Amino acid sequence: MQILITGIAGFVGTNLARRFLEQGYVVYGLDNFCRGQRANLQAFDGHDRFNLYEVDLHDLEAYRNVVGRIFQSASIDEVWHLAANSDIPAGIADPNVDLRDTYLTTHNTLILMREFGIARLAFASSSAIYGDHGETAIIEDIGPLLPISNYGAMKLASEASISAAAESYLKQAYIFRFPNVIGTPATHGVILDFVRKLKTSPDDLPVLGDGSQQKSYLHVEDLIDAMLFVRDHANDKLSYFNVGPVDDGVSVRTIAETVRDQLAPDATISYGTEGRGWVGDVPRFYYDTSKLNRLGWKPTMDSRSAVELAVSEIIKQESLA
Amino acid sequence: MQILITGIAGFVGTNLARRFLEQGYVVYGLDNFCRGQRANLQAFDGHDRFNLYEVDLHDLEAYRNVVGRIFQSASIDEVWHLAANSDIPAGIADPNVDLRDTYLTTHNTLILMREFGIARLAFASSSAIYGDHGETAIIEDIGPLLPISNYGAMKLASEASISAAAESYLKQAYIFRFPNVIGTPATHGVILDFVRKLKTSPDDLPVLGDGSQQKSYLHVEDLIDAMLFVRDHANDKLSYFNVGPVDDGVSVRTIAETVRDQLAPDATISYGTEGRGWVGDVPRFYYDTSKLNRLGWKPTMDSRSAVELAVSEIIKQESLA
Numbered sequence: 001m002q003i004l005i006t007g008i009a010g011f012v013g014t015n016l017a018r019r020f021l022e023q024g025y026v027v028y029g030l031d032n033f034c035r036g037q038r039a040n041l042q043a044f045d046g047h048d049r050f051n052l053y054e055v056d057l058h059d060l061e062a063y064r065n066v067v068g069r070i071f072q073s074a075s076i077d078e079v080w081h082l083a084a085n086s087d088i089p090a091g092i093a094d095p096n097v098d099l100r101d102t103y104l105t106t107h108n109t110l111i112l113m114r115e116f117g118i119a120r121l122a123f124a125s126s127s128a129i130y131g132d133h134g135e136t137a138i139i140e141d142i143g144p145l146l147p148i149s150n151y152g153a154m155k156l157a158s159e160a161s162i163s164a165a166a167e168s169y170l171k172q173a174y175i176f177r178f179p180n181v182i183g184t185p186a187t188h189g190v191i192l193d194f195v196r197k198l199k200t201s202p203d204d205l206p207v208l209g210d211g212s213q214q215k216s217y218l219h220v221e222d223l224i225d226a227m228l229f230v231r232d233h234a235n236d237k238l239s240y241f242n243v244g245p246v247d248d249g250v251s252v253r254t255i256a257e258t259v260r261d262q263l264a265p266d267a268t269i270s271y272g273t274e275g276r277g278w279v280g281d282v283p284r285f286y287y288d289t290s291k292l293n294r295l296g297w298k299p300t301m302d303s304r305s306a307v308e309l310a311v312s313e314i315i316k317q318e319s320l321a
Numbered sequence: 322m323q324i325l326i327t328g329i330a331g332f333v334g335t336n337l338a339r340r341f342l343e344q345g346y347v348v349y350g351l352d353n354f355c356r357g358q359r360a361n362l363q364a365f366d367g368h369d370r371f372n373l374y375e376v377d378l379h380d381l382e383a384y385r386n387v388v389g390r391i392f393q394s395a396s397i398d399e400v401w402h403l404a405a406n407s408d409i410p411a412g413i414a415d416p417n418v419d420l421r422d423t424y425l426t427t428h429n430t431l432i433l434m435r436e437f438g439i440a441r442l443a444f445a446s447s448s449a450i451y452g453d454h455g456e457t458a459i460i461e462d463i464g465p466l467l468p469i470s471n472y473g474a475m476k477l478a479s480e481a482s483i484s485a486a487a488e489s490y491l492k493q494a495y496i497f498r499f500p501n502v503i504g505t506p507a508t509h510g511v512i513l514d515f516v517r518k519l520k521t522s523p524d525d526l527p528v529l530g531d532g533s534q535q536k537s538y539l540h541v542e543d544l545i546d547a548m549l550f551v552r553d554h555a556n557d558k559l560s561y562f563n564v565g566p567v568d569d570g571v572s573v574r575t576i577a578e579t580v581r582d583q584l585a586p587d588a589t590i591s592y593g594t595e596g597r598g599w600v601g602d603v604p605r606f607y608y609d610t611s612k613l614n615r616l617g618w619k620p621t622m623d624s625r626s627a628v629e630l631a632v633s634e635i636i637k638q639e640s641l642a
Contacts, residue, residue, distance in 0.1 A: 092485070092489055095428060095431065095432060095482065095485075096432075099428060103478070107416060107420060110416065111416060111417075129481075131484065140464075140465060141464040141465045142464045143461075143462045143463045143464030143465070143466065144461060144462045144464070144561065145464065145466050145477075145481070146480075146481070146484040146559065146561075147481050147484055147485055148484065148485055148488040149485050149488070150482065150485045152481070152485065153478065153481035153482045153484065153485045154478070154481075154482075156466075156477065156478065156481045157424070157474065157475070157477065157478030157481060157482075159467075160450075160466070160467070160468050160473070160474035160475075160477045160478060161416065161471065161474045161475075161478075163452065163467040163468055163469065163474065164413070164416075164468055164469055164470050164471045164473065164474045167469040167470070168413055238467065240465065240467075
């Protein structure tokens with residue numbers, strides 16, 4: 001199998017590349033190293049089945065040149081499209097960020113899949129497409145879809161374009177709606193924030209919001225297991241799955257306490273007064289993953305275990321940094 | 322009231338401009354005259370409350386310059402954003418058409434509304450955002466949203482960006498999910514096709530597909546009534562409504578027979594064998610408009626009456642052409 005991974009130097013891309021190389025696949029990785037870091041891929045340097053290309057995917061001509069170079073000596077069986085903006089507040093401040101990095105990367109990927117006749121697409125979508133449904137459990141077929149961030153809007157736009165492509169020329173597509181995914185190499189997110197804050201000032205951990213925000217977390221190893229399971233077991237032309245743990249999640253308070261306990265047990269945690277950390281942040285989230293469970297997959301870790309493992313991994317990462 | 326209408330030279334824009342001028346509003350109309358025709362606006366030439374600007378809305382700089390010129394001597398209370406690609410098959414052949422004309426026009430409209438502090442947006446969305454739900458009645462909150470054309474995908478992307486903007490800076494937004502709208506000036510659509518075919522060869526009317534495709538049709542006068550009613554009666558920050566007649570629609574066969582009866586009673590109608598006319602065409606469609614009815618609005622015409630009126634109007638338009 002020959003796999004093209006976009007956004008390979010990012011958090012999920014790095015872990016997915018490792019898994020595919022372990023499975024004996026040939027990996028073609030694309031990244032502009034704008035958010036993903038070259039250092040994340042050092043372990044694969046010199047690997048004979050690993051090929052890395054620096055390219056801006058929102059630049060169709062440059063993207064087409066790279067794919068054309070690959071097709072001179074090989075072909076691609078599957079595209080795993082992970083490239084996207086990962087900074088939600090940045091995308092709210094400037095909608096062009098998510099247009100360019102979250103949507104146009106998908107748009108161009110679809111154009112090139114048609115041009116080069118690539119059959120299958122796996123796409124990293126997001127729970128952010130759903131917007132705020134309050135206390136209602138979020139199943140895949142819920143409506144309406146009214147995202148509250150430009151990131152969510154452009155992930156939904158990407159799904160919509162993939163759906164239209166599946167009606168027209170795409171052979172098979174898998175849409176994975178990610179929860180909050182944690183692990184290393186961590187580049188952003190609440191755990192990394194807390195670890196860095198405590199390393200800078202070990203006595204005090206200030207938390208944005210009142211700590212009541214509750215979210216579910218999946219460890220990246222479970223995420224990759226889930227995606228490969230769906231790829232191997234779902235038969236629909238267009239499959240779409242919520243991916244996540246089988247629980248209602250943990251609060252920001254629990255995460256703050258876990259980081260404190262592992263890193264600086266004597267530190268004081270101080271909270272804000274708002275239920276939301278920032279515009280575009282959903283305070284509580286009931287993410288229903290029973291469709292994926294019915295297909296036969298279950299995670300090995302719940303949210304709490306995933307947080308505990310990720311906190312220890314991220315502390316290790318930051319100590320080495 | 323000072324209103325900016327994008328896509329003013331199109332079918333709906335022309336009729337909306339007439340209504341707003343009748344109500345005493347000041348109208349600022351924008352169009353690139355790529356699909357909308359200047360001739361549609363001749364009736365407003367020299368009207369002292371009508372202002373027309375030629376501009377490509379996907380070109381942000383050019384769009385910003387026009388809005389800046391308007392704001393030198395006036396301000397805008399509402400934007401009615403109608404500009405979009407209207408040729409669905411063209412958008413399937415080349416996804417850049419709907420990216421540019423259906424999505425980027427919305428994206429840039431939102432950027433400029435934020436920059437210039439324009440409070441309210443009315444947006445012409447489409448039943449195409451829903452995709453194919455088979456026999457299920459389509460209410461506004463149905464899921465999943467998996468459009469089967471790039472036009473539907475980019476209308477959904479537009480809605481998603483408006484939703485994110487309403488969470489962040491937009492004061493109020495109205496999303497209207499149009500059914501098939503008919504009337505004059507007709508620029509495309511099945512009635513115009515049939516009229517032109519019969520004028521070219523009056524003995525035979527060949528129909529794409531087997532004629533069983535059933536759709537609901539709203540006359541443009543009813544559509545405009547509905548939009549103004551929602552604007553005046555809906556109080557949510559973000560309102561979204563299916564707009565359409567209160568019936569299950571009429572078949573292509575009925576439309577073909579209506580055109581034949583009015584234009585060439587002795588012509589023979591011949592049908593294809595496929596249930597769908599083209600890729601991206603939904604064969605049957607149960608469009609639930611009860612949310613709009615509950616708000617207090619009902620159309621004056623059902624699908625059949627709307628078709629009969631539009632056929633006579635389009636025959637008249639084509640005879641004068």
